[in-house]
Amino acid sequence: MSVTLKEVAALAGVSRSAVSRTFTEGASVSPKTRSKVEKAAAELGYSPNALASSLTTGRTKLIGLISNNFHNPIFLEVFDQFTRALQERGLRPLIVNLTDETEPTNSVRMLRQYSVDAAIVASSTLPPSFAKAFHDAGVPVVHTFGRSATSPEVHVVGIDNVECGRMAARELSSRGYRRIGYLGGPKDATSAMDRYRGFMEEVEKHPELEVTHCFAGAYSFEAGREEMLQQLAEGPAEGYFCGDDILSIGALSALSDHGLKPGKDIGIIGLNDMEMSRWESVDLTTIHQPIKQIITASVDLVEEMLKDPERYPEARIFPCRVIERGTLRPRP
Amino acid sequence: MSVTLKEVAALAGVSRSAVSRTFTEGASVSPKTRSKVEKAAAELGYSPNALASSLTTGRTKLIGLISNNFHNPIFLEVFDQFTRALQERGLRPLIVNLTDETEPTNSVRMLRQYSVDAAIVASSTLPPSFAKAFHDAGVPVVHTFGRSATSPEVHVVGIDNVECGRMAARELSSRGYRRIGYLGGPKDATSAMDRYRGFMEEVEKHPELEVTHCFAGAYSFEAGREEMLQQLAEGPAEGYFCGDDILSIGALSALSDHGLKPGKDIGIIGLNDMEMSRWESVDLTTIHQPIKQIITASVDLVEEMLKDPERYPEARIFPCRVIERGTLRPRP
DNA sequence: CACAGCCTTGCAACCGATTGCAAACCCAAC
DNA sequence: GTTGGGTTTGCAATCGGTTGCAAGGCTGTG
Numbered sequence: 001m002s003v004t005l006k007e008v009a010a011l012a013g014v015s016r017s018a019v020s021r022t023f024t025e026g027a028s029v030s031p032k033t034r035s036k037v038e039k040a041a042a043e044l045g046y047s048p049n050a051l052a053s054s055l056t057t058g059r060t061k062l063i064g065l066i067s068n069n070f071h072n073p074i075f076l077e078v079f080d081q082f083t084r085a086l087q088e089r090g091l092r093p094l095i096v097n098l099t100d101e102t103e104p105t106n107s108v109r110m111l112r113q114y115s116v117d118a119a120i121v122a123s124s125t126l127p128p129s130f131a132k133a134f135h136d137a138g139v140p141v142v143h144t145f146g147r148s149a150t151s152p153e154v155h156v157v158g159i160d161n162v163e164c165g166r167m168a169a170r171e172l173s174s175r176g177y178r179r180i181g182y183l184g185g186p187k188d189a190t191s192a193m194d195r196y197r198g199f200m201e202e203v204e205k206h207p208e209l210e211v212t213h214c215f216a217g218a219y220s221f222e223a224g225r226e227e228m229l230q231q232l233a234e235g236p237a238e239g240y241f242c243g244d245d246i247l248s249i250g251a252l253s254a255l256s257d258h259g260l261k262p263g264k265d266i267g268i269i270g271l272n273d274m275e276m277s278r279w280e281s282v283d284l285t286t287i288h289q290p291i292k293q294i295i296t297a298s299v300d301l302v303e304e305m306l307k308d309p310e311r312y313p314e315a316r317i318f319p320c321r322v323i324e325r326g327t328l329r330p331r332p
Numbered sequence: 333m334s335v336t337l338k339e340v341a342a343l344a345g346v347s348r349s350a351v352s353r354t355f356t357e358g359a360s361v362s363p364k365t366r367s368k369v370e371k372a373a374a375e376l377g378y379s380p381n382a383l384a385s386s387l388t389t390g391r392t393k394l395i396g397l398i399s400n401n402f403h404n405p406i407f408l409e410v411f412d413q414f415t416r417a418l419q420e421r422g423l424r425p426l427i428v429n430l431t432d433e434t435e436p437t438n439s440v441r442m443l444r445q446y447s448v449d450a451a452i453v454a455s456s457t458l459p460p461s462f463a464k465a466f467h468d469a470g471v472p473v474v475h476t477f478g479r480s481a482t483s484p485e486v487h488v489v490g491i492d493n494v495e496c497g498r499m500a501a502r503e504l505s506s507r508g509y510r511r512i513g514y515l516g517g518p519k520d521a522t523s524a525m526d527r528y529r530g531f532m533e534e535v536e537k538h539p540e541l542e543v544t545h546c547f548a549g550a551y552s553f554e555a556g557r558e559e560m561l562q563q564l565a566e567g568p569a570e571g572y573f574c575g576d577d578i579l580s581i582g583a584l585s586a587l588s589d590h591g592l593k594p595g596k597d598i599g600i601i602g603l604n605d606m607e608m609s610r611w612e613s614v615d616l617t618t619i620h621q622p623i624k625q626i627i628t629a630s631v632d633l634v635e636e637m638l639k640d641p642e643r644y645p646e647a648r649i650f651p652c653r654v655i656e657r658g659t660l661r662p663r664p
Numbered sequence: 665c666a667c668a669g670c671c672t673t674g675c676a677a678c679c680g681a682t683t684g685c686a687a688a689c690c691c692a693a694c
Numbered sequence: 695g696t697t698g699g700g701t702t703t704g705c706a707a708t709c710g711g712t713t714g715c716a717a718g719g720c721t722g723t724g
Contacts, residue, residue: 016711
């Protein structure tokens with residue numbers, strides 16, 4: 001079927017080693033044989049089998065990319081960035097879609113079978129233990145959007161979710177909202193809990209605030225919408241921190257059902273600043289998460305782990321900031 | 333580093349072949365040795381190296397998944413479905429993000445280096461020649477969302493875009509729109525051209541119709557919005573067929589800028605029926621494309637090609653239908 | 665012209681598996 | 695106790711590469 005080293009060697013009239021060496025960076029080949037080999041290779045349309053060579057080199061350049069967020073539009077941006085960043089560095093993304101699985105066993109086994117050089121867990125919902133399982137199985141791993149910690153067990157890149165919770169509460173309070181609410185992601189998502197904690201922490205400092213909270217079933221439009229409908233039925237707060245832009249957009253849809261104007265009748269602040277939030281019809285005030293930098297940093301870390309697998313685990317936490325648009329009332 | 337066949341064999345006190353055979357379906361091993369091997373394997377945490385075995389079996393179970401649509405939210409649904417469907421059958425998606433590349437050379441070479449068993453080109457914009465390049469390089473390929481043809485050069489799964497164009501024109505005309513427009517995707521996208529052709533074909537049959545057309549720079553919100561703003565500036569038609577839901581949503585945003593109500597002041601019909609189109613705030617009348625079936629059929633074809641690589645190229649074209657929501661005026 | 669020293673080259677072992685083949689084994693029937 | 699059948703097993707070659715090592719080639723110097 002496909003052309004092999006041996007055939008090229010035969011055609012070029014050199015040994016297999018010679019061929020191998022012309023295709024490996026920094027190996028010693030004379031210009032003469034190199035050109036002979038290149039000519040033969042071109043003639044046969046040869047390109048080296050990456051998997052065969054991985055056997056001896058121990059490097060596949062395959063990177064497992066594991067996620068469970070295939071319903072949040074922000075993840076299209078995330079995948080775009082990740083695949084680009086990996087490709088630019090000659091790495092190949094092997095995707096694992098977790099669907100409903102929250103146990104790492106299967107993905108770990110599978111990625112080990114394919115000898116990935118490293119794995120990236122891209123999820124704000126999975127616990128640190130999930131990523132740790134890869135580390136324990138000898139697969140270098142970085143947990144992107146993972147729970148931040150001062151001394152993490154594996155590399156973590158993302159934001160300080162607790163701080164984002166505080167930031168949202170401060171923002172609501174500073175705009176004069178008194179009865180405020182947290183509409184978070186699923187209760188078992190680390191990001192939902194961390195944002196909740198920060199939100200509540202800040203609320204404690206302001207005795208004048210009244211607070212409610214609820215958790216959506218997923219980070220999805222439908223879940224956000226449903227939860228907000230519920231709130232409206234029970235008597236809503238004046239301003240909400242929705243734990244994600246997609247939840248916010250669902251919530252906005254619920255408001256519009258009831259003829260309520262966001263920013264006027266009820267305040268909404270989201271988190272992520274995804275492309276859609278900028279759409280005029282959405283115009284969502286939100287906490288910007290620097291996705292691009294987070295992803296670049298994640299891939300940087302992957303590369304560094306490839307050089308030094310024993311690298312001490314590190315957390316790279318990026319600051320967030322409020323992007324003011326139209327869904328919160330103006331500051332007094 | 334990782335445990336190998338040899339070590340398991342040593343611990344179990346059997347030959348390497350025995351170990352190999354206990355891990356391959358349908359090989360002949362006695363229950364006794366099998367259990368010895370399984371015990372040893374469990375003890376060492378062994379799992380076979382898929383890449384090493386691919387060397388001899390010639391099968392990697394890797395499937396290249398190539399796309400250039402990382403800005404259309406529908407593709408999150410597409411990736412979700414594809415990765416699930418592949419995983420369910422024990423196949424592993426290796427992603428290629430084409431960014432701005434329209435030449436297949438690089439992706440073909442890369443996927444050959446990784447010995448993928450097959451490739452899926454998931455794009456409604458790339459020409460048949462793109463997919464053909466994989467076929468010519470000996471990589472079995474199916475072109476999902478590709479241009480349909482009665483005798484395609486490679487497997488094609490998708491819809492009849494020309495017919496969709498006709499359908500849209502019929503739909504507009506049947507609702508009494510007289511001055512109608514086509515707002516298509518990029519001029520170099522096969523789907524944009526095919527839909528255009530069908531649209532025009534149908535228009536020809538109705539002498540009472542007046543028609544305009546334009547092509548957006550990309551299948552994206554921004555591009556759709558911009559193109560519609562342009563139309564509004566130049567004096568718009570009464571009803572538009574936007575060649576994709578995301579273009580429609582961009583167009584809707586432009587309408588709202590001008591205080592125009594879709595379905596009342598101007599009609600819009602999209603194509604895809606993506607999740608977002610069902611949102612109450614969008615409520616887009618659109619032509620439903622059966623994504624899930626298309627993807628299942630694509631992966632079916634991949635599997636069949638794995639069995640019989642010489643399989644004669646086939647087109648699987650799925651019917652579409654109009655989903656009535658709120659952006660077209662009611663039928664008279 | 666001889667020789668030292670570096671560059672280039674091929675040999676052969678190896679990476680982690682699979683598999684055709686023949687030997688060894690088991691069990692049953694005669 | 696043989697013989698015959700089918701199973702199970704291990705040997706060794708193979709898949710497509712890489713790489714340490716030693717031999718061979720080249721250069722330049724004395």
